[in-house]
Amino acid sequence: MPKITKTAACNCGQVQVSVTGDDKEAVHCYCTNCQRATGSAFAHNHRFIDAELTITKGEDVLKQYADANTDSGNVMYRHFCGNCVRFQNGGVQTDKGCPMFLRSNVVPSFVALHEGSIRGEKTQPVIELYPQDKHAWFGKVTAGERKTTPFPWDPDAK
Numbered sequence: 181m182p183k184i185t186k187t188a189a190c191n192c193g194q195v196q197v198s199v200t201g202d203d204k205e206a207v208h209c210y211c212t213n214c215q216r217a218t219g220s221a222f223a224h225n226h227r228f229i230d231a232e233l234t235i236t237k238g239e240d241v242l243k244q245y246a247d248a249n250t251d252s253g254n255v256m257y258r259h260f261c262g263n264c265v266r267f268q269n270g271g272v273q274t275d276k277g278c279p280m281f282l283r284s285n286v287v288p289s290f291v292a293l294h295e296g297s298i299r300g301e302k303t304q305p306v307i308e309l310y311p312q313d314k315h316a317w318f319g320k321v322t323a324g325e326r327k328t329t330p331f332p333w334d335p336d337a338k
């Protein structure tokens with residue numbers, strides 16, 4: 181499996197992360213928690229091994245929400261910048277900025293960078309999770325069928 185490097189940053193630039201490691205590919209997740217967490221129709225998550233992730237800037241700015249009320253019952257630790265949306269919403273402090281990455285209690289070795297905050301080339305998803313929650317207008321986004329284990333995937337699988 182090829183080692184790749186990805187860097188990601190939020191809108192204000194105070195939080196930056198870098199990962200060099202095995203490319204575990206990107207997925208779309210349509211679960212309603214991901215929709216709320218991203219403010220969008222899906223989360224576009226690029227999966228890596230957590231040990232390969234480095235917070236290169238803004239560890240003190242980074243915030244975490246333990247999202248326990250999920251359909252799977254898993255706790256998703258949603259990491260986001262605590263600064264960048266602070267001055268939107270008419271100047272009201274929301275303390276909720278760009279989603280950066282997420283972890284899970286089920287697979288501690290797992291981390292997924294949100295594709296939207298990744299700099300440079302974007303990666304097409306290989307699988308779609310929670311298709312039952314996918315918006316009806318949304319077409320097919322994967323390039324053919326893949327036999328990839330959905331989350332939680334086996335980190336030792338090649």
Ligand SMILES: [Zn+2]
Nearest residue numbers: 209210211214
């Ligand atoms: Zn989800």
Ligand SMILES: [Zn+2]
Nearest residue numbers: 190192261264
């Ligand atoms: Zn920010």
